[in-house]
Amino acid sequence: MKRLRTVTLLAAAVVALLPTSARADVTYPDPQPVTGRQIIHDPTVMRLKSGGYVAYSTGGVIGARTSKDRVHWDDAGNAFAEPPRWWYEYNDTGDPWAPDLFWRDGRYWLYYAVSSWGTNHSAIGVATSRTGLPGTWTDHGKAFSSETTDHWNAIDPAVVRADGRLWMTFGSYWTGIRMVELDPATGRAIEGATVHHLATRPDEPYAVEGPEIVKHGRHYYLFASHDVCCAGVNSTYRIKVGRSTDITGPYVDSKGTPLLEGGGDLLLAGHGRYVGTGGQSVFRDRGRDWLAYHYYDAEDEGTPKLGLNALTWQKNGWPVVR
Template identity: 35%
Template sequence: MAVGCSAALFSQSAPDGGSDNDEKQYCNPVINYSLPDPTVIKGEDGYFYLYATEDIKNVPIHRSKDLVNWDFVGTAFSKTTRPTFEPKGGIWAPDINKIGNRYVLYYSMSVWGGEWTCGVGVAVANQPEGPFIDHGKMFRSNEIKIQNCIDPFYIEDNGKKYLFWGSFHGIYGTELTEDGLALKKDAPILQIAGNAYEGTYIHKRDGYYYLFASIGSCCEGLKSTYTTVVGRSENLFGPYVDKSGRPMLENNHEILIGKNDAFVGNGHNSEIVSDKNGADWVFYHAVSTANPSGRVLMLDRVYWQDGWPYVQGSTPSLKADKPEF
């Protein structure tokens, strides 16, 4: 079982004097090894399934009943079934969805610095733990003339299916075919945010679309400046703005999760998950200042005030009440 509640973290994160063994609380990180760019879905079996950027395990899959205690259950691909359209590329920033009766996994494939040869592919499975069958490349940067096409995100809206993507050269989106496996022919590709962002996630709530993204450097250890930000719009394709009405197309936003003494490089958030009480929760990755060797899995509650999301203190929690299921 993968749980990151170290005694050191508990000792520095219990200002209320609570017991380290309080079963109603958890501490960050919830998984204390590297699981960057998380994406999560609830399966028909009642488990939550979480996927992350590839390491040596060909896109690791974990599952949990409570969002806090996780077990490793396998990988999306094997050495023989993993995608190959970028032969030396890694599989980055997956995005899991249920489309019809199938689980559909969008993924980026790139080598570091390969901003014109990278692209987005798609794989499908009959159950969330796989095995996933690769359907190959959907598009490449050099084919659609948009640099650094990684970090896909899928959303359904008003009966149509859409894919958004992008990394520090604009965030873009377009409509998909009905099965979700290809770009819809002749559908326009539209830019919705500026060149400060990557790691797109769009959440619809109370008549607004909230564009969550990450700014800064993701992968420089303790020097990482990754920060989770957000803007909102009344329409899926924008304009997205900050609280002052300034557009994300001009790189304006609100900060959701910044750094603190324990965690830096906090970004690339997952989908928002609601517990039985309607509380919203989000995963993201961070670099632990105590052990900066990877990007560990974090969990925090998302609160809402005056139509805007926030995380308490705008930084990662060290210890907090658990979700309730």
């Protein structure tokens, strides 16, 4: 997990610059028990059309895990045998981050980021596969990118359909969470499309990243990770959520505070051995929603591991982790 080794010391230093995170709350549920290959970071999980599950993650050449029952996970190598050459424009190790898995039009679509720590010279790539399994992906190059002159950072992609259109949320630090419309034919950002602003923090370093949008009822729910990842037991990641009736916002929390003003209901925070819960995604399995995320195991030297919990919805529409 090259990114983690590279940034641990830097991330730990940043902790001191951030607002104090929520105190541990024993009412947060533990992740469901999993076995096998538990080590993972920034997981995206899906139940495949062929049966069984696949999870892709930061680390390796987009690290892969497979499971038959969502409980026992096996190491399945990497999405790609080797990094596409264009990745090296963004870091000298060809190291991809934070993938997102999406199904549409008879194919699996895999979005991922390539960048270096501390810069927004970044790009989001896109690949497709008929099976969704590691080793079957065809890379199609950049879907979207950012440069140091931009006010956003093109990493942490997540794709969602809304009203017959295709959208991609992304963002990390800088000005927070953004969104751009995609061309369904290519899976890439529409040239000249508006870059919408969905969420940020009021103070530098604007530590919000890893967006995920889910439609439930008449609302779109924006999940995001706040504070610091990648620092082992010193990580302060926690997951917050807001909602909107319009895919492009404005998103607010249950008290009406805009996510553009630092709002967000706390959905899941570290507790006990489960430190720094974040890097989340949501997937559907047999009619139920599930939250996938990583946590740092305080009883195993801060090793990042897979967290899975059922995601249920209250009568008022707001999500709860079970």
